[in-house]
Amino acid sequence: MxxxxxxxxxxxxxxxxRLSARAADNYGVSPDSLGIRIKxxxxxxxxxxxxxxSTSVINDFVDKLQADDLCLIVACEEGNEKAWDDxxxxxxxxxxxxxxSASANEEGADDLAQSIWAELHGLRRGAGGQxxxxxxxxxxxxxxxxWLRAVxxxxxxxxxxxxxxxxxxxxDADFDRIIQDGHDRRGWSGRDAGVNPEVETxxxxxxxxxxxxxxxxxxQLSAEDRLLVKLYxxxxxxLKEAGAVLGVHEATASRRLTRVHSDLRQQVERILMDExxxxxxxxxxxxSEVAVHLETDIEPILATDPMLTxxxxxxxx
Amino acid sequence: MKHADQNEVDLLLRSLARNSxxxxxxxxxxxxxxxxxxxxxxxxxxxxxxxxxxxxxAHLADCPSCRGIVINLTQAAGVAVRPPAVTERSPSSxxxxxxxxxxxxxxxxxxxxxxxxxxxxxxxxxxxxxxxGEFIAKHEPSQQTSSLDDTNQAKPADSPSQTAAxxxxxxxxxxxxxxxxxxxxxxxxxxxxxxxxxxxxxxIARKEADAQPAEATPTFAPDLNAPAAPPPLPxxxxxxxxxxxxxxxxxxxxDQAERADEVKVQTSxxxxxxxxxxxxxxxxxxxxxxxxxxxxxxxxxxxEDKNKKDSTGRTDSRTVSGKRFVRKNNQWVDSxxxxxxxTTNVKRGSEQYRALVADEPGIRPFAEQLxxxxxxxxxxxxxxxx
Numbered sequence: 172m173x174x175x176x177x178x179x180x181x182x183x184x185x186x187x188x189r190l191s192a193r194a195a196d197n198y199g200v201s202p203d204s205l206g207i208r209i210k211x212x213x214x215x216x217x218x219x220x221x222x223x224x225s226t227s228v229i230n231d232f233v234d235k236l237q238a239d240d241l242c243l244i245v246a247c248e249e250g251n252e253k254a255w256d257d258x259x260x261x262x263x264x265x266x267x268x269x270x271x272s273a274s275a276n277e278e279g280a281d282d283l284a285q286s287i288w289a290e291l292h293g294l295r296r297g298a299g300g301q302x303x304x305x306x307x308x309x310x311x312x313x314x315x316x317x318w319l320r321a322v323x324x325x326x327x328x329x330x331x332x333x334x335x336x337x338x339x340x341x342x343d344a345d346f347d348r349i350i351q352d353g354h355d356r357r358g359w360s361g362r363d364a365g366v367n368p369e370v371e372t373x374x375x376x377x378x379x380x381x382x383x384x385x386x387x388x389x390x391q392l393s394a395e396d397r398l399l400v401k402l403y404x405x406x407x408x409x410l411k412e413a414g415a416v417l418g419v420h421e422a423t424a425s426r427r428l429t430r431v432h433s434d435l436r437q438q439v440e441r442i443l444m445d446e447x448x449x450x451x452x453x454x455x456x457x458x459s460e461v462a463v464h465l466e467t468d469i470e471p472i473l474a475t476d477p478m479l480t481x482x483x484x485x486x487x488x
Numbered sequence: 489m490k491h492a493d494q495n496e497v498d499l500l501l502r503s504l505a506r507n508s509x510x511x512x513x514x515x516x517x518x519x520x521x522x523x524x525x526x527x528x529x530x531x532x533x534x535x536x537x538x539x540x541x542x543x544x545x546a547h548l549a550d551c552p553s554c555r556g557i558v559i560n561l562t563q564a565a566g567v568a569v570r571p572p573a574v575t576e577r578s579p580s581s582x583x584x585x586x587x588x589x590x591x592x593x594x595x596x597x598x599x600x601x602x603x604x605x606x607x608x609x610x611x612x613x614x615x616x617x618x619x620x621g622e623f624i625a626k627h628e629p630s631q632q633t634s635s636l637d638d639t640n641q642a643k644p645a646d647s648p649s650q651t652a653a654x655x656x657x658x659x660x661x662x663x664x665x666x667x668x669x670x671x672x673x674x675x676x677x678x679x680x681x682x683x684x685x686x687x688x689x690x691x692i693a694r695k696e697a698d699a700q701p702a703e704a705t706p707t708f709a710p711d712l713n714a715p716a717a718p719p720p721l722p723x724x725x726x727x728x729x730x731x732x733x734x735x736x737x738x739x740x741x742x743d744q745a746e747r748a749d750e751v752k753v754q755t756s757x758x759x760x761x762x763x764x765x766x767x768x769x770x771x772x773x774x775x776x777x778x779x780x781x782x783x784x785x786x787x788x789x790x791x792e793d794k795n796k797k798d799s800t801g802r803t804d805s806r807t808v809s810g811k812r813f814v815r816k817n818n819q820w821v822d823s824x825x826x827x828x829x830x831t832t833n834v835k836r837g838s839e840q841y842r843a844l845v846a847d848e849p850g851i852r853p854f855a856e857q858l859x860x861x862x863x864x865x866x867x868x869x870x871x872x873x874x
Contacts, residue, residue: 216530220539232537272564305525312536313529317565321525321532324557382507385500394546401549404505406559416562418534432497439497462496465503 179218182226183210186233194238198246198254208245209233212310241311247291248306259288262319269320273327283330287323377457378464380447381439388438396431403428523547523554532561809853811864819861822854822870831863831872844871 187205191197217224217232224232246254263284270283291305309318389400395417402413403424414424436458443449449457523531523544530536531544548555804815813820834841836855845852854864855873862873 216540217537220537220543235535269564272560308524308526310526310530313526313533314565317529317533317561318525320561320564321529321557324560325522325525325528328553328557381500382504385504394542394549397549398545398555400501401552401555402559404501405552406555408559412559412563416532416559435501436497439500458496458500462499465499 178226179213179229180206180210182229183213183233186230186236189234190236190238191242194242196239197242198251200242200245200249204245204249205241208241208310209236212236212312215310216312236311237314238311240315241309244306244309244311244315255292262316265316265319266323269323270327273324283323283327286326286330287319290326291322378461380443381457381461384439384442384447385435387442388435391438392431392434396427396434399424399427400431522551528554528557529561532558532565806858808857809850811854813854813858813862819863819872820858821863822865824865825863825870829870831870833872833874836873841873 184202184206187202187209190209191200191202191205213229213232217229221228243254243258247258266287267280267284270287271277271280274280274283305322309315389397392400399413399417402408402416403410406413408416410424410428411421414421417424419427440451440454443454443457444451527536527540527544531541531548536544548558806813806820812823814823815821834844834855841855845855848866851864851866851871854862854866858873860874864871864873
C-alpha cells in the first residue's frame, strides 16, 4: 500500500514538473507546491472512484490540468502580488459578469463582486498560515474563469439563503400561493369535470398510486438518466440545454429520454402489479385514463407556466 | 402503441413535476454537503473522469441548488457538446471503397470528364489519321524529280523498289483521286505503281503551279516539255499538289494536241495517253496521268462529263441542244463558229447574261450545261460565256 502511495506521489510530482514546464508563466511556483495540489486533485477526482488507476491514467489526468491557471492560483495562494494583479486584471470582467447575472440589480452585482475578491484575497491564509479559503479548492481540472463563476454563484445562493431565513419576501409568498392554487385546481381529482364521486375517488386513488410508483421508478434510474429527467421535467430545460449539461448532443438526449420513458413505464407497471396487485390490463387502463385527465388539465397548467418558470428561475438564481 | 405509452409517461412526468415538485430532492440541510465550485465547474465543462462524473450526477439529480449552478455555468460557458454518437463510416473494405467511387457525387463529375476526354481522344485520332498523307508527300523530294522526268520524257521507269514503300503506305486522299480513272487497261502492278506515282507527284513546285494558271496558255507549253528540275520545295498538302499537277498535265496535253492536227488530236491524244500510261505502268513510275485528268475535271466542275466519255476516254467534244462543241484552247467552241468572227463576251450571272437569257431562252442550256468558257453561235451572232 505504501508502495502505491509512493508511486502516486512520484507520479504527481513528476507531473508537477511537466505542468510547470508547459506553463507560460509559472510565477516561480515550486513543483513541490504544485505537486501537493495535483495530488489532492488526483485523489479527489480519480482515486476516489478508482483506487487502482493505472500510471497512464494518472499521467493523462495530470497532463490535462490547466497549467497556467493552476500556477496562477497557487502563486496567489502563496502571496505573489504580481499573480494577484494578474488575477484581478484578467478575471475582473468575468467576476463582474457572473455577479450581474446572479443579482437582481447593479448594486447587488457590485456588492457580490467585491465580496468575491475580498473572500479570495482575505482568506488566502488561515490562522496557522496554511492555505485556506476558496483558492485551495481550485484543482486546475476546469478553467479558472468557470471556477470563478461557480464561486460567484455559490456565494450568491448563500447570501440569498441567509436573507430568506430572515424574512420571506412578499413576492415569495405570492409565489407559494400561486403554486398552492395550481395544486388545488389541477391534480387528478377531476372534480371540475362533474364526474361520479365514486369514479372520482377511484381515479384519485389510482392517480396517487401511479404518482408514488413513478417517483420510486425515477429513483431507480441510473444517475445520468435521473439527472436527465430532472433537467428536462423538473428544471424545464429544453433537450438541447439538458444535453449540454450532460455533455451529449440534443439527439442523444432525445434518444435517451425515449428509452427512459420506456424504462419508467415498465418500472411503474411492475411496482403497481407487484406491490398493489394490479393486473396488466388495469395498469394499461389507469395509464390511459390518467393520460386523458392530464391532457384535459394540461392547458390551464401550461397557461401559468411562464410565470411559474420565471419564479423558479429567480429563486434558483 | 409504443408512442402512446411514451406520451402517457411524458404526461405523468410533467404532472409529477408540477404537483409534487422535486419530491426526491433533499433539502439543503439534509444534504451533507454541496459540490464545491471546482466540482461544479469541472462537471459543467465536462472534464471529469467517468467515475467522478457519475458520482456527481447522482448528487445533481437530487440537489436542485447545485443543479441550478451547473445549468447556469453550462449556459454561461457555452460548453461544446460532443457530437452525436454516430459512427463515422470509413471505407474499410474494398467493396465500400468501390461503392464510394461510384457514388452519385463522384459520378456527377466523372461522367462529363470521361465524355470530354473521349471527344478529345477521337479528335486526336482523326488528326493523326490525316497526318500520313502529308508525311508521305514530304519525304519524297528526290523521287518527285525523277517521276516528273518520267512523266515528261516517258522514260522507262526506275526500279519498282523505289515506289514500293509509298505504295505500301496507307491509302491517302490522292489515291482515292486516282481510283475513278483507273478503268483503263492496266496490269495490277501497273495500277499499284500508278497509285504510288500519284503519291509521289505532289512534290511538284508550288511556285510553278501558282504561276501557271489552271487553263494553261500556249506560251507555257514549250517549257513544260522540257525536263523539269524543280528544286527541293516546301511540302504542301497532297490535295493541292494533285490539283496543281493535274492542271499542269492538262495544259501539256492540250498543247501537244494543239500542235498536232486539231481534229486528229481528239483520237490520237487518247491513244498517246494510253501509250504513256501503259509505258508508265510497265515502268511502275508513271505519275498517274489519269489522276491529273481527273483533277482537271474536278477543278472545272466537269464531273458530269464522265458519263459522256466513250470507251477511249475522249472528252473533247460534246453536243448540247443539237449543237456540237469542240474543246479548243480550254474553251468549248461551237462547231459552227468561225474564228474570224468576233464574239460578244457575256459573264455568267451578270446583268447582261440575265438579260440575254431572258430574251433568248434557247441559249441558256449552252451556258449552263457547259462549264468554263463557251463560244456559242446563236442567230448569227457569236457569244462567249465565261
